[in-house]
Amino acid sequence: MFADAEPDISSSFPTFDTLGLSEHVLRAIMEIGYKKPLQVQVECFAPAKAGRNLVVQSRTGSGKTAAFALPILHRIDYSNSSPQVVVVVPTRELALQVHGEFERLGRYTGLKSVCIYGGTGFGEQFNRLMAGVHVIVGTPGRLLDHYRRGNFRTDQVHAIVLDEADEMLSAGFYDDIQKIFELLSNLKQVLLFSATMPFNMENLIKRYMKDPVRIDLSKDQVCVDRITNVAYSVDTSGPRIRTLIAIIEAEDPTAAIIFCNTRQETEVVAKYLGRRGYDAQYLNSDLSQTAREAVMAKIKAGELRLLVATDIAARGIDISFLPCVIHFDLPTDPQQYIHRTGRTGRVGRPGRAIAMVSVKDLHSLRRIESTLGIKLKQAETPTREESLKMLADRKIREFKERLDAKPAIPEEFTTLAKEILADPDAEGLVSLLVDAYMSPPPAAVDDRAPDRRESELARSDGRGTRGFRPSRRR
Template identity: 45%
Template sequence: MSDIQEPTPGAPAPDEATTRPGEYIADISFEEMNLSEPLRRALAERGYTSPTPVQAKAFGPAMAGKDLIVRSKTGTGKTAAFGLPLLEKIPADEKRVRALILCPTRELALQVAEELTTLAKYKGVKVAAIYGGASMKQQEDALEEGTPIIVGTPGRVFDHINRGNLKLDGCDHAILDEADEMLNQGFYEEVTRILDRLPKTRQVLLFSATVPTDIQNLIARYTTNAETLLLSGDVFTVEHIHHIRYDVSDQFPKPRNLIYILEKEEPSNAIIFCNTRDDTALVTAVLNRNGFDAELLNGDLPQKERERVMGKVKRGEVAFMVATDIAARGIDISGLEYVINYSLPEDPAVYLHRVGRTGRIGNKGTAINLFSGRELATFTVLEKKFGIKFEMREMPAPEEAMHLWTERHLRELREGMGSSIFEGFLPLASQLKQRPDADDLIAFLIKYYFSRLRMEKAQAAGETEKREPVEQRKPVERRGKDRERDRE
């Protein structure tokens, strides 16, 4: 899923939607934007009725060919803000590259490409994603066949330009998505070299939450009389997110503190953010050992494995994704209720990007934070500079957590009993209880049952994925990486 206004499971009634803040609902409809029938059809099929303000305000200037600088925070619909005018302008039978969209991460590039492909469903405009870690040959084939919209990461895009696979002499539109993050990752030189290959008459659309010095240099160098749309400025707001603080106990290993909190809060799904790759591996292993469905996502994973994990997350087959900022930058998960900070980041702005994965398009979200004394500086800035109020909650005692853990598993076992015929095994159960190795055997059977239960849920989700149209699926849906890895 992307930044476009996304209906959540159990979509709100119209009167509920109108209670959302103005930054998420524009005062005009898609019909009033005079969109073509194929685009209106694709939007209606997905249940979108109203554009967000960034989509409504960017559409006219973008269609008029103006350069645009759009400052809008995450979760306000930026993908459709540049996607809709692009798809209106590009004819269905176009083969040459007409638009180049640069993104800071592979996951964001894939996400944007998927969203534009969905919006172009009835228009017939092709979209290709070009990023490191994937097959160069497949990307070469897509370019050779003729694809008018290219979405990619700077490293791999520049490689294709150097190899002669990607020709930009006819490219009319350049879009920089999350430009500040792209330059934070050290892509300034590659971005400028790519933009230098474009025709002088190209249109530039730059989307960025902030406008630091490097962005100002790009604006001065590559835009002409650019129109600025200021929808969020440098002020990050998290007004739809409830922030919770747990002071972790040094008596127990930190992963054990996390388990206790999960037992108490019972989140249905979450991204769990760690500051290091080692922590993602440790936390994922501990969660799985304790009966939680978890997958890790970090910069060490091969691209195919990253895509496998993201596929499971989007299909709702895994409840917890344990990720670093590098891997999770820009990931948008429909219906995500919780973000959990296993460790607070050193940079307070990163905290705001993390928790922005929930509370999307005006929905409610919860951020749970494991806090220790080492993170006092970050916590203080978040409170004083950004005005975030944290609700203090007491860590559950080990006895309480064990009780909650037991009750959770008993509930699931009883639910399974309700639809099973097991009377024939009662004599065996009676015999098992009398054996000296009864605890080991029962523990194995319980583990086997819950493993099978997770497998059946995953298979059921896969069957739903096959049956439902792409636009009706319910996904449970990104910071820097070095440029060499991006080219792999």
């Protein structure tokens, strides 16, 4: 959540040493290796530590988790093991991320915290609550479930944090958030963080926040200085997913999140890519919590190249190195474009946001451009032949790299290779071997035939029969 170096910051810009942190928190920061605080962390620290209400509009990836965690760690009575702070987030993944940041920053303070979310049993969460905690991080529904079961008290909760508040409201949690506020009879402080400010957010602010300090760091929401927004025309001569493959080969990202609008589409796209040798997995709410956490761990550790996800499932993914996001489907809401695009270009790093656009996407595209004040740059979509050639060249390079390592190849295999090459059906036999080599394990492969999956994706496109070329007026 912190940058190793923040560009264009003068020597007078506060450091962690001069920010006013306790020695325990400062020690944790130094051990973690964080160098300089980000702007949102500096601007939030003093008013939040003083107990003021905060409304912070800051883009995803700006370091806002630490912006509320740092001051909160200085407002906790560590001799009292009753809950004092509640942090509410929209998804399980974000809950785990925020809780992890609290544990890292508060490791020497004596902090006791718990992360509670749905999709898993109550037992371990109940035990942590019964053992005493200072901070509860959780999703709205599970927080209310635990309270109704009498698993924690709220009479000593003096602060609440709403993280990614706009996403909670858009996901239908407005009533749950109101119920949570009604439980906190001794509430003294509200910290609200959001990338956007929809109209119903102001109703929440007026009702529960007195004289809040407003901090707006969202002027570069789509980060035109760090994120390149690009549009590729969908090649309508084939299934939409073939354009995705062409984009992957042309862009060759080390890692990317591919956004789809439906859960079914994430699964089909990921399996299609896996069937063709790409390192891809999907993430949606149909997966078990264990499976979701496993996929999240792989993408965060850099062990997964392509993550195909829905908007909700991707919330809370904090990958500082992610160079690229791809909109397989454009979102209908421009604010969602901000959230998706905010997965890349984090903490000062460059990024690319790539949109796949067909004729029937034009309305959504124009709305995104006009609302956000951006223009997507045109990129030339490789032809089918070009993308297949790029794929072949890349795979041959990978094979040669393995060969250059001089692996021990049994003599039987070398003899078999010579016989295959001399056989009249050599091309088909080699294709069969390549298919077996590049395909994922059988358990992960869709049992439908490849051409059926392709036709399914083509039908689900439904976006016109003509290609689209974005305007060259950029």
